[in-house]
Amino acid sequence: MNPDAPILFFDSGVGGLSVLQPTRTLLPNAPVVYVADSAGFPYGKRSEKEIASRVPALLGRLVERFRPRLAVIACNTASTIALEHVRSALDLPVVGTVPAIKPAGERSTTRVIGVLGTEATVRQPYVDDLASRYAADCSVIRHGSPELVELAEAKLAGNAVDAADVKAAVAPMLAHPDGERMDVVVLACTHFPLLGDEMRNALPGVATVDGGLGIARRIAYLTRDQVWPTVPRSNVAVFTGLPPRGPLLGTLASFGLDEISTL
Known part of the structure; x- marks a missing residue:
């Protein structure tokens, strides 16, 4: 080599x-x-x-x-x-x-986890399989957010990111019937960990995991x-x-x- x-x-x-x-x-x-x-x-x-x-x-x-x-x-x-x-x-x-559903399932105590990715990712059968294998006893809240991808790109290009925009992007997960019990969110898009501070502010008290x-x-x-x-x-x-x-x-x-x- x-x-x-x-x-x-x-x-x-x-x-x-x-x-x-x-x-x-x-x-x-x-x-x-x-x-x-x-x-x-x-x-x-x-x-x-x-x-x-x-x-x-x-x-x-x-x-x-x-x-x-x-x-x-x-x-x-x-x-x-x-x-x-x-x-x-x-x-x-x-x-x-691939989405870090296994560590999320291992970490959750409420047995409610989120999978936050792009619209294309969260609907894949692969995600169904991971959820059934590693989080079968969990309620899995899925949400696709193209807005967060754009915000991460903007942040790394030197533009300010409005915290309200990040909160709005994840709001549908929190509004889910099980949203108040969600204690771990899988960042199922590699862009999303780049919004670390903004994500923690938008999801207070919720742990995030990614595959990096x-x-x-x-x-x-x-x-x-x-x-x-x-x-x-x-x-x-x-x-x-x-x-x-x-x-x-x-x-x-x-x-x-x-x-x-x-x-």
């Missing part, structure tokens, strides 16, 4: 940074290529057929260009719809992102016997649409992404 072979992170936007961050903590010298399919953003509003076609084709081009040692679909929507398509198309390990650290541990396990550069190297962020500008460049640099490219 070439020590300079990168880990490829893929998302529709900047949400996958919430997976990249814990991975860089565990593997600080790992070369990284972070890809934002900004030309296809947001996935949560696209049809399942379109995502199932677009994601494997795009990842195939990216693997050919960057020759990664491992690919991470750091997007719940893309993972729940296209993960198996990607795995069958690529000849390398592919790590997906678990995915990072999985990446570390799959690459445990591989060789990395002896010192950190420059990492690249790739955008399929217009390149980022302004404060977003600084945000990307704070995650170790100091080169910008387009596809």
Whole structure:
């Protein structure tokens, strides 16, 4: 294995940074290529057929260009719809992102949990299966919020996020008949952990769980016997649409992404 072979992170936007961050903590010298399919953003509003076609084709081009040692679909929507398509198309390990329903079920004492994601994610049969396997005795409140995806993108682009907008986005979960008893919410979109403070303010007394650290541990396990550069190297962020500008460049640099490219 070439020590300079990168880990490829893929998302529709900047949400996958919430997976990249814990991975860089565990593997600080790992070369990284972070890809934002900004030309296809947001996935949560696209049809399942379109995502199932677009994601494997795009990842195939990216693997050919960057020759990664491992690919991470750091997007719940893309993972729940296209993960198996990607795995069958690529000849390398592919790590997906799935809603953290198992730890939520283990943590809940009231046996009422929420699953907060995009509209496309929360309706997937995969979520049904996870809920039946790991939270069968729980009331599961599902809610899809495209607004939160947009707010997370805006925050990382340097724009102020109105706390009232975040509260309005999660209000339907709290208004559910079991909403007052909900004690854990699964952040089933990688964008949502980026709204950490705003989410805690909008869901007082409710714990949130996401898959970022678990995915990072999985990446570390799959690459445990591989060789990395002896010192950190420059990492690249790739955008399929217009390149980022302004404060977003600084945000990307704070995650170790100091080169910008387009596809």
